[in-house]
Amino acid sequence: MESWYWWDDFLKIVAVDHQLSSTETKTFLSSFLRDNLNKNDQERANFVYGETETSKQSYKKQMGGVYKKLEKSFPQISDLNNDKFPVVSGLLEQKYKTWEPINQGQTQPIINNSSIQSDIVGNPFIPINGSINNEQFFFGRTKEIKRIFETLNSGSSVAIIGERQIGKSSLLMEISRQANTLLLQPREPIYLNLQDIHDDDDFYQFLCDSVGIDFCKGYRLSRNLKNHRLLLILDELEKMTWDGFTNNIRGQLRGLAEGMNAPLRLIVAACTSLDQLFPDSQDIGMTSPFTGICIEYNLERWNEQTSRDFIASRLNSPLLKPEYQTITFTEDEITELINQSEGHPRKLMALCYQTFNRYLEKLSCV
Template sequence: MFDTLFAAVAEAVFNLLLQESGLTERVRAVLRIDPERRGFQIALARACTDFTQQHPAWAAALFDQHFLTQPEVVELLSRLLARRGQPDPARMAALWAAQLHRADPASRAEAATVAADFLRLLEAELDARPELRALSESRDIAAVKDNTDTIATEITALRRDFAEALRLLQAALAALPASPATLKPPLAGVIERFTSGVYTPADLDLLREALRAGQIAIATGERAVSLGGSADGAVIVTGDHNQIVILQGNAATVARELIEPPPKPPMVYPPNPFTPTGGRITDPTRIFDRQREVRQALDYLRSGSSVAFIGDSGVGKSSLLTRLKERAETELGRTPILLDMQNLHSEDDYYQALCEEAGIATTVRGWKLERALRGRRLLLLLDEIEKMTWDGFSHNLRAELRGLAEGEDAPFKLALVARSPLDRLFPDSELNTSPLAGICQQINVKPWNDDTARAFIQQRLSGTPVHFSDDEIERLVQISNGLPLRLMQAAFNLYRTKTSGDV
């Protein structure tokens, strides 16, 4: 039912193309042949079918003869047919919205999208019509010819300008004096100023250039003596050996530096980035990776449980306590107390250290300690909990820890570090598991994988001029077995070797 509409649109488009200037005679002949018009109508009909399936609500509004034969729309379609650039969907959408009397932004935006789809469908159909190919190709051929003619004209002009410039240069060279002496730098004046000690940085640059060009020579030591100088002086000899200048003092020192630059000062390297090499890292910014373990511990502590980090020696368990201590106040609302059990040799030491850190005036334990801590919210971080297996630490201490940490309103939540699971570390009886194991969620701290170990090395080296080769990094990863402490120590020694030569 659109045949009449498409015929009218094709007539308008082809008439516009015939009226445009610059068309070649071949294009004019093609436009007079009916198959091209018919091909355009077929492409338009197929685009219409596809468009109606995609946008049925817009189809009736688009395929309106008044709209499609407007001069502005005809110009857009002719540009698409003649391959002179992509029509602007926004322009077509604006014309369309005006036709439909839609001025609101939402309608204009939707019209732009729909218009783009229609133009894309029509372009695909036009490309598929072999009878229309001659039209676009003839325009392309005409454009190529025009561009070729322009380029040839410009090349001719460039050749003419180059020939004129060459002629002027040859004339200028012919006017120069024949003596080559005029091309030499004023070395005599430079040497005179140099010997009198009033030379400038520009004079030194001239001397260096003359040395590189072989115009002068500077002699020192025995050679200077053989030329008439002194053993502690320097001699400047001009290139033709007709002038010898003996230098003393600062001028001699500078002359020697011209041929023997002073040694560069030893490079000062930044401090070794692979520190500390043992024990718990106390600066949270120096701890690498372990975000997963810290996040898991915080989740357990928020839920009311205590946690125990379990892993091999040197895997970085103690450093995790530093991370938790840093975040206890802001993320848990608890005041952190960190006790290193390596420094506590008995229960008396433990209670005294605990009370001092908690701000309790006198050392107390048992019920008195529970009363002193009532209403407090503390995070007790115990490093090297294995120490509690030694003589001097009893089951009662561990039971009291459980009592102070059990329950939602308990004053303590615990974060412990151990190499073995707590129920194996504290087998308090054959019938009962350890009181600590019952309230602590175990978090296994595993060695780094190879990628993490390499990333750690590169991150620490990034702020230094030192480079570890791939083979060196591979050896460091292998000997560390993924343990951060071993990797840190091995990398520390390699960095020290590279920067100081120590072995």
């Protein structure tokens, strides 16, 4: 008899592989529960969103996005005009039956707390480019995370200020992962890198899609978000100073984030202080839209001890291939790596990656 956690784990992997948003993932996982497969759209909508007048509309909107992303694996569903659910359900069932863990006869779930274990790695000092979006590779910043959640739980929003490539994006993603357990008032985390957004309307479209409501802004947006509680995480806030973005959007964000029980709690990341980032607000006789809303925290470089701890944690990583777990760095190498990186996490990662590769080359010659 099938263990139901296998089906649930399979669905979670599908959601990650197809890069479903948090709202799409919630809708997808709930809709395709074994108990819900024989229900109609309205029944599934009520299960996901509750029995409201807009539940079916929100459900169809989110499932439309889900189906679009699933076309990567199931291109045949793009030709369907009517009810896609039974077809997609059948396709998922077929894929599930060929899923490797099932066919290998495993009896324990491979997913814990909705996180998918990474493959065993040959070099533990990864990624050397981009942000760290896998919780198993995130390191440190424990004190910073504690302070940030203390601030959020006090009713304030947070601005993380730090130089480029210091780890702001990786920290934001880790905060998003921990929000469900560390926030006293439950809020749905929504992460957005503003590099993907080009103007006010683009931003509003993303926010509305994430929540599952029709496009709106101004009063209608405030009204439609009244019963939502969101943790809106904005990366690369500098983008809001570019052409295409107005002070109106920043003013609305302020309005939506004011108050202990406000619809939004904000976490924003930037390279410079918010007062310096938005001087136009002062030019027109206004305070910065984030003044009094966001408490700023400076994200510092790593000190020597943190750098040492990072190197040790990677060399002892359980994800490292067994045959490479005997590799260690000399004290001289560690000192040089720390001095060259100057406390910069990205530089230290890249330098350690190169050093580890030299050991791999020596092993290959043996």
